[in-house]
Amino acid sequence: MSITSLAAVPSVHRAAPVFRGRIGRDARSGHYAVPHRYRLHLSTACPDGLRLAVGHGLLGLDAGCPVTFLPAVPDCPGGGHSALRPLYEASAHHFTGPALAPVLSDDWSGRIVSTHAPDILRDLDRFPREGRVSLYPCGLESVIEAVERMCAEGIEEAAQRAGQAGAGPAERAAALDVLLDTLGRLESRLTGEEYLADDRLTAADVELWVALVRLDTVHRHHLDASAVHRIAGHRALWAYARRLAAHPAFGRHLDLDGISRRHHGCCQGLEAAGAAVQILDWASLAADAEHASRR
Template identity: 30%
Template sequence: MTSQFPAETSASGAFVRQPYTFRGRFSRDGSTPFPAEAGRYRLYVSLACPWAHRAVIVRELLGLQDAISLAVVDPVRDERGWALRPGDGHGPDTVGGFQFLSEAYLRSDPNYQGRYTVPCIWDTQTGQLVTNNYPDITLDFETEFTAFQRPGAPDLYPEALRPEIDALNAVIYEEVNNGVYRAGFAANQARYDEAVTTLFARLDALEQHLATRRYLVGGQLTEADIRLFTTLVRFDAVYVGHFKCNLRRLVDYPNLWGYARDLYQRPAFRETVNFDHIKRHYYLTHPKLDPTGIVPLGPLTDWDAPHQRERLA
């Protein structure tokens, strides 16, 4: 059976993330096989996964809850992959009828050999996966599902800012979002040192960047902020200890910590953060990193403390 644990490494000991092979795109005008329609598609996520969390936040911010249904997997993943179980009010899966997310992958492609990843989107009309390529999912929600967004929904990917957003996203992905995984799953000291040094150099730069700006790009909430937030909200809870990203904590960065609280205190962010799922997933799913399976009680952090970022508006 294909391993479902994200610990692939190169010959040099560096963590390598697998390619995402389902890459269908949605379209407003029907120019792709998957036109943007309400009620047709189902989003499968883990509340523990930072890549999936992006899609959940964007779905909430844009008011797409009625247009795109949601299924949440159990946070504890084993060799069978993500399970859809009763509990936490999220299961069973009444739309796809899946007990394991692998069923959606193998129904779409019986020869599929990769990991069964979240987020992914199932087309209930054709009975196949549209995409598991997480960067495309939020962009398509923002640009192709506009007819189904709530009145007054924010423009998270404004056309004039896209070059700047894309450039920043590329750096944040490589050095922060994926950087914590490159540190956590490094197979030797040199690759770990390299990943951690790069990660904290970027966090230091972002700390300075946010000293005079409330948001990353253009003075408004954008896709870039959402992508950074999902790593920051997990940083002290799991990445500092579990992935050994411990040169500094998020709370040691005044601007980044205030910025993260500023976002968290908005309903679409707060209501989609589940620290129980986050900690149980990481500490119970990676036995090579945490063989005891003990889930830490801490850290005790006050995400509701005043952030005082309004002055930068």
């Protein structure tokens, strides 16, 4: 399976997190993968939190690494959560910054292991568990990393620029072209395929699905109707998003009201005609996934 078209995307430089500990495979690492020691703190209204919630569900870690779900809208200045402040204060002397989510904490020490979502998801994949599910299968690392870059730059950042109120028409048009090109490449990848890599669910699918959720529930509101219709024209891509939403690990974590409240609480952009052109009925998909999870 060729990965040339995916791997050509340049790398993303993410902002450095406050805490970036890693979980190793044995006791010599300090933090090692043992059940009932760690806890996730996240909000599924946040894209990083949604990725972690989906990945955690796919890995079946409910018992081994419990999750504390946080409110959709942070309750402290700077986007922080008051519930996380004790962890931050225990982990950094005289910490004065915002207590941001997501967080992977160590219940044994009462301190933070990491706030860096990509590392956290990779480390969760190391936890001992039943079954053979792996989000980062050996040999597929380059495909997964390429999809991560495409979603960050070609979907998330491009969609933001395409709907940016202060940008000129030429800049918005160029960003829309990048977005549509990225969606077209992913559409080609998925045509006739169930998943992005090696006919199995991986972290690449988690990444793309969350990006598509954001595109339809957040970024669409700042695009014109013509742009949204062009985005919706990638039928294989949206059929894939609909299919994954039916999976309990994906759809049951959709907090549409929370996503909306978080978006309107921090967004400074202007609403455009595309807000009225919903691509998928996410509410129905989430309800179906919740029903399936209770069977």
